[in-house]
Amino acid sequence: MTNALGLGLVRQPTTVLFGPGQRRQLGRLARRMGNTVLIVTDERMASTQIFAELKADLEDQGLRVSAFTNALPELPRSNVTEVVARFSDPAPDLIVGLGGGSCMDLAKACSAVLRYGGDVRDYFGEFAVPGPTVPTIAVPTTGGTGAEVTNLAIVFDEEKQMKMAIADTHIVPNVAIIDPELTVTCPPSLTAATAADALSHLVEGYTARPKNPSADQLASEVYVGKNRITDVFCEEGLRLMNRSLARVVEAPEDLSARSDVMFAAYCAGMVINTTGTAAAHAIQSPMAAIDHTPHGFGVGALLPYVMRANQPYAREEFARMAEILGVSSKGATDDTNGMAAIERIEELLGAVGAPLELASLGVREEHFDQIAKSAVSARRLVLNNPADLTEDLVKEVLKKGVAGDRS
Known part of the structure; x- marks a missing residue:
């Protein structure tokens, strides 16, 4: 089990911001990345005061904000298809994945399909994404998946009844904002x-x-x-x-x-x-x-x-x-x-x-x-x-x- 070459390698976002309250930096970071933003999250998170505050922060920074609030657990392919159908014309400048691993994986998967078109299946496997995708910011609300910094998007293909993965450095979020306060109300x-x-x-x-x-x-x-x-x-x-x-x-x-x-x-x-x-x-x-x-x-x-x-x-x-x-x-x-x-x-x-x-x-x-x-x-x-x-x-x-x- 010895790594004789002493190799060191990690792949990571450009910016990682960690600490209680750091979610309040979202708007300032987002305004440097575009003018229109799509938030993808789940129904529970969308009903919270925190969601309303984050959305208002983005708007206060001059961004035009849309939201998809039906992200489902074990991210089904149909979620990706629905987002792409609703928000591809025109595509947003920036996607914010807010929630657990499925919400952040949805943001990453959509960042590829919204940029290059086709079906999410076209990008399953390793290094199948042609190049840089729609920029993403990941804001986790659970302490577990690590999806805010990974180059993976796990998608459940309902027709094949299999979990598939986009595994590509191009989908690593550009920014990860990791605020432990967001996990306090986690069930x-x-x-x-x-x-x-x-x-x-x-x-x-x-x-x-x-x-x-x-x-x-x-x-x-x-x-x-x-x-x-x-x-x-x-x-x-x-x-x-x-x-x-x-x-x-x-x-x-x-x-x-x-x-x-x-x-x-x-x-x-x-x-x-x-x-x-x-x-x-x-x-x-x-x-x-x-x-x-x-x-x-x-x-x-x-x-x-x-x-x-x-x-x-x-x-x-x-x-x-x-x-x-x-x-x-x-x-x-x-x-x-x-x-x-x-x-x-x-x-x-x-x-x-x-x-x-x-x-x-x-x-x-x-x-x-x-x-x-x-x-x-x-x-x-x-x-x-x-x-x-x-x-x-x-x-x-x-x-x-x-x-x-x-x-």
Whole structure:
């Protein structure tokens, strides 16, 4: 698992603004980027005073503002189609994605289709966007997905019943405004699910394969492995999650804890831009068609079993994780400390109420073949996993997950 070249690489927005109250900078930043702005958000957010204030701020800066307020969870392709149909003539100068991951992914997907036309399917895959897109500002209201800084837009294709991805540096938001105050009113279940998602990003990013990519691979592949810079973000994100993840559920009004978790989610987004995710995400995607569980809880439920399968192939990383999480023992073997790290991650997941087995999610043995076959077809994720992700390994993970076997 050693990156012998010492490569460091991250992909990121031009501007990241973090801190309580920083949403009030939206209008000033937006006015430098155009004259017309489209806000994409969901119905709940559109009904809030905060939405009204942000819209007024944009208007006070002289911008003409339109809004699409029907963004749906697990971003369906039909959302992209509807936005493009309603707002393409003329296209806005700027798109603001306000909300959770689906709202920000909607902004990113539409930024490509509104600029270059066609169907969102034309841009699925790696580096399929021809060039710069409609500029975007991402304003997250949950602490979890990291979509405010990622080069991914995940779209559920209803006809194919599959999640697909635009993976392209051209859709990274130009600006990310990360204001922890926006998460204080986030429903407890959503706080927990998105935090579990961010924790899984950090674990999978830290234990992903280092690939020592060539210059050609750096230019043509989104996921080019863990590296020196992503490890810095992972370690800080894990440290903050360890300190504040339980607190953010126990005391949702604790702005310090909210800030820690939201910064950790930002760190996780910076990581997966380069490392990608791995087995937990590859397995969860087809599993979601069966259990319909929130994404964060799905990957969180898989994580204990995926970590155990991967630990023998990432011993140093799991042992170092134990140090970061404050559970390592001096003189203990890497395997012993690695297991302590895994158990601490499970404690954190349990503290937010994430399920730690799969039977309660509706997964049964009869689903194993279907899930395994689909999971290993997600090649971009499979190649990131430290253990070879075969159908047999996926089935073993599922078997242990359904039984709750964390021995």
